[in-house]
Amino acid sequence: MTIKRNLLAAALASTGLCMAFGVSAQSAPATATQQTGATSTSTSTTTTSNDNSATTSNQKSQQQLAKNLATVTVSGFAGSVEKSIDYQRYADTIQNVVTAADIGGLPDQSIADALTRLPGVSAERVSGSASQINCRGMSGNFIETTLDGREQPSTSGSNYIQFDQYPSELISQATVYKTSEASLIEGGVGCTIALQTANPLDNAKDQSLNVDARGSYDGQAHDVIGADPEGYRLSVAYQGKFLDNTLGVGLGFAQLYQPYVAEQYDGLGGQVTSVNGKQAYVPEGTEVIQEGGEERRTGYLSTIVWRPNDHWQITDDTYYSKFDNTKYQYGYVSQAYDNGGVAITNPGFDAYNGVTSGTITSAALPANAQFSNATLSGNDTTDSNVFSTGLNAKWNDGPWHLDMDASLSHSSSNDYNLWAEAEPFNGLSNPSTATLMNQSATFVNNGERIGQFSVGNPGIYTNPNDMAVTSINVSPYIYRENYKGFRTSLQYDFDNDAIFSDLQAGVYINNQNYTADRTSWVYGNNNYTTGDASGGQPPLPLSSGDTSRVCWQGSFGGMPCFLKINTPLVLSAYGLKADPQLDLNPNGQAWTGVQSGTVNEKVRDMFLQADIDTTLWGHELTGNMGVRVAYTQQSSSGLEEVPTGTGVPITDGFGYTSTSYVPLNLGMSYTKWLPSTNLIYHWTDNDQTRFSISKDLSRPTLNYMLAGAGSYESGSGPSATFNVWGGYSPLLRPMTAMSYDLNYEHYFEDSSGLFTAGVFVKHLNTYIQEVSYNQFNFAAAGITVPTNPATGQPYLNGSYASAYNAPGTMLRGFETSFQKTHFLPGFWSNFGFGANYAFTQSPFGTSNPDGSTTVLSAFPGLSRNVASAQIFYDDGRFSGNITDTYRSKWVSDSQLAVNAEFVYYDSENEIDLQTAYKLSKNVSVLFQILNLNNMPSRTYFGVPSNTGTIQYFGRTFYAGVNLSL
Known part of the structure; x- marks a missing residue:
């Protein structure tokens, strides 16, 4: 019998591998279709819920996991580490877990901070806080995120989730799935992150209440005008069981209020142009900015669970989070250095012919050149919210399980x-005839450190009588996403089967709708030059009532003082109202029509999965194998620009009726077969090897699928060209990847630690890239080229800016992790240690003109080295940990200048300290320092000497009290 089972298991493993390789080439071809009506998109959900045992569907593994969790007697931070180890040990997939005490016991700023302690997981900081997660060298656009099994909509305007939207106090567990299985929703080629809330019926107490309050202090706020250094965090969580433990109620509230503080030096991305007779890379300009404001995040959670008997459990979950970020900007912007007519005196060059210093003087400029020093006033206030609700029903009867x-x-x-x-x-006594003063600016970019910036005659920039507003631009980014989903799965447990422990199948039906709504309102013109006032919008003189003088302090103390402008008062003084609207006037902001639109997806999935529990060569073999079939229909509605007079009359928000646009609706559909096999070979009770192979899928980013397209003419006379740009295309194909993982895992006795090491390879079939085709044949593509009045013939073919499915690449890497509690004797046994390291590389590259040379850019989001180390102490009364997280440099395409460029982020090494002390059984005091080493965010263009943004956020101190009843 043993021989027969071994042969069957070996055949099963072989069949799983063959299926994974074979089906990878059998995807149904995508079909492009012209559509007339709007469709909606669907997204799927995972089989996980707020039932923590859902980390595995294998019944034997569930029983062993429950047994181990029941024997954990250590509480606090050390206890949470041991629970996380057990979840990882008995999972069917390769995964890493952060449990409640990691997140809620000593709360991090957001879920993202907690996740960065896991192998191969790093974060991109936005406004100083960890926000977008990168996983295994891939950006957040290739990460699937769920909350209680339901896919989460994004507030980023793209696919990636901004994790600072999720208060850490309301999450009980976060699981990072490094490998896939058929029952897991597709979408995470990088990884899948499953957030879970607590089930109140699983609470040890019949009634519990936790109140956490702490004040905060930002150490850099005193350097920023108007910034308040003080803030607070408050959370209240209640769980109760009623009706003889058949009804559970969980309620949660969490609020964060803190100052937003940042100081930054920007060497704006530029282009190659002529400098003193030779070609060199010239920055667009220099910005020196103070950013202040406040952030207020409020989260609500409600969970009601009814378990009337052993057969039924019905759960209603509702989560809502509102994040209001009021951010202002003041300082200098010196711009248009890279204009071809600008003369730069005393230029300094780096080794790549990039200009790193020089002086620009407006008196020496030719008449057609633009250069200006301007004091700026910005408002980046963002209001975002996420709402997620669902009704879940589970039915169990003997071997049958319905979800x-x-x-x-x-x-x-x-x-x-x-x-x-x-x-x-x-x-300025007559603004319509006023002329710009002669100006000059001297800059010295200092690579990845704060540079130098000065202006000639600095007193004029702080004198309201000399200054006037030349431009005001309000261009909101408004995004909305809606999801509607339904899933059902059925599992049957086998009794004493030689190979399989259960078989499960399911269906997912989900719709998704994404809307981008771009509007604009503009007064005047930036890069102001004499004669601009002839357009009827003269400069707006300032007064002492709407301005104040501000000087720099601290590390930026050498920068020139500037005039802080109260823009709302200026608008009010001149009877102006900033009322952004859709603008289709060719002399206005007609891009708003092209960048507005909707994207719809419908996803219809089916899966079949069998869990494995057998014996092979005298050792236990567990895991699963299965296949998921994903059908997707995607489409987009937008506006396409056509020659004037040939379009449909459309009236914009300002009352202008345009005949230069026609409604456009394009779409396509595809079917993908996604097989997967996960095998765990148990050498001993504490040693196991995991092997996984799967085909994974990530859909195109939503903002790249907008169908709108605009056009413009460049040049003059017979040589003028016709050019097209747009929101890109709803005909983009998804990224699929064949993923391979091999892991060795050793678990120490009593769940006191682990050591893991593994390798992975991902073969990506395609990657979506932005592209600009020169001399594009528009007529051959069915795009009408208007007539050039200078020739009576169509304009010459110019550029076509779009996105396309570029050839794929490969990602490969190595990950290792070590955790240990109670490894020292006596008093020292309360210490614990954890460390992990991940190495990832890819041959992916794209030619990119930074400096005056061609630079090979890495895969966006990929850091070759990601590591973290943590030392913690927990004796039941005092608990503390210090964590150091590191990631090497990486590439992002999210930074924009006049010319969009890849931007490199320099390596980051951030240290956080968290402590708690129990005054009594129910009362604890807490103290934290986030960003203890005041790590800045630093970027550069192409080579380190081409300064990008050097941004400091300061340290944040927390002190407070926790009450637990």
């Missing part, structure tokens, strides 16, 4: 995005 879930979720994000500039003038 049904209906969900609804939506998100919205509104970034106000105001930018105003003021410059010095002569003759």
Whole structure:
């Protein structure tokens, strides 16, 4: 019998591998279709719920996990480490877990901070806080995120989740799935992150209440005008069991209020142009900015669980989070250095012919050149929210298990995005004839350190009588996502089967709708030059009532003082109202029509999965194998620009009726077969080897699928060209990847630690890249080219900016992790240690003109080295840990200048300290320092000498009390 089972198991493993390789080439071809009506998108959900045992569907593994968790007697931080080890040990997939005490016991700023302690997981900081997660060298656009098994909508305007939207106090567990299985929703080629809330019926107490309150202090706030250094965090969580433990109620509230503080030096990305007779890379300009404001995040959670008997459990979950970020910007912007007519005196060059220093003087400029020093006033206030609710029903009867879930979720994000500039003038008594004063600027970019910046005649920039507002631009970013989903799965447990422990199958039906709504309102013109006032919008003189003088302190103390402008007062003084609207006027902001639109997806999935529990060569073999079939229909509605007079009459928000646009609706559908096999070979009770192979899928990023397209003519006379740009294309194909993992894991006795080491390879079939085709044949593509009045013939073919499915690449890496509690004798036994390291590489690259040389860019989001180390102490009364997280440099395409470029982020090494002390059984005091080493965010373009952004956020101190009843 043993021989027969071994042969069957070996054949099963071989069959699983063959199936994974063979089906990878059998995806149904994508079909492009013209559609007339709007469709909606669907997204799927995972089989996990707020039932923590859902980390595995294998019944034997569930029983062993429950047994181990029941024997954990250590509480606090050390106890949470041991629980996390058990979840990882008995999972069917390769995964890492953070449990409640990691997140809630000593709360991090957000879930993202907690996740960065896991192998191969890193974060991109936005406004100083960890926000977007990168996993195994891939950005957040390739990570699937769920909350209680329901896919979460984004507030980023793209696919990636902003994890600072999720208060850590309301999450009981976070699981990072490094490998896939058929029952897991597709979407995470990088990984899948499953957030879970607590089930109140699993609470040890009949009634419990936890109140956490702490004040905060930002150590850099005193350097920023108007910033308040003080803030607070408050959370209240209640769990209760009623009706003889058949009804559970969980309620949660968490609020964060803190100052937003940042100081930054920007060497804006530029282009190659002529400098003193030779070609060199010239930055667009220099910005020196103070950023202040406040952040207020409020989260609510409600969980009601009814378990009337052993057969039924019905759960209603509702989560809502609102994040209001009021951010202002003040300082200098010196711009247009890279204009071809600008003369730079005393230029300094790096080894790559990049200009790193020089002086620009407006008096020496040719008449057609633009250069300006401006004091700026910005408002980046963002209001975002996420709502997620669902009703879940589980039925169990002997070997049968039925799971049904209906969900609804939506998100919205509104970034106000105001930018105003003021410059010095002569003759402001008559603004219509006023002329710009002669100006000069001297800059020295200092690589990845704060540079130097000065202006000639600095007194004029702080004198309201010399200054006038030349431009005000309000261009909000408004995004909305809506999800409607339903899933059902059925599992049957086999009794004493030689190979399989159970078989499960399921269906997922989900719809998703994404809306981008771009509007704009503009007064004047930045890069102001004499004669701009002829357009009827003269500069707006300032007064002492709407301005104040501000000087720099601290590390930026050498920068020139500037005039802080109260833009709302300026608007009010001149009877102006910033009312952004859709603008289709060719003399206005017609891009708003092209960048607005909707994307819809419908996803219809089925899966079949068998869990394995057998014996092979005298050792236990567990895991699963299965296949998921994912059908997706995607489409987008937008506006396509056509020659004037040939379009449909459309009236914009300002009352202008355009005949230069036609409605456009394009779409396509595809079916993908996604097989997977996960095998765990148990050498001993404490040693096991995991092997996984799967085909994974990530859909195109939503903002890249907008169908809108705009056009413009460049040049003059017979040589003028016709050019097209747009939101890109709903005909983009998804990224699929064949993923291979091999892991060795050793677990120490009594769940006191682990050591793991593994390798992975991902073969990506495609990668979506932005591209600009020169001399594109528009006629051959069916795009009408208007007539050039200078020739009576169509304009010459120019550029076509779009996105396309570029050839794929490979990601490969190595990950290792070590954790140990109670490894020292006596008093020292309360110490614990954890460390992990991940190495990832890819041959992916793209030619990119930074400096005056061609630079090979790495895969966006990939850091070759990611590591963290943590020392903690927990004796039941005092608990503390210090964590150091590190990631080497990486590439992002998220930074924009006049010319969008890849930007490199320099390596980051952040240290956090968290402590708690129990005054009594129910009362604890807490103290934390986040960003203890005041780690800045630093970027550069192409080579380190081409300075990007050097941004300091300061240290944040927390002190407070926790009450637990």
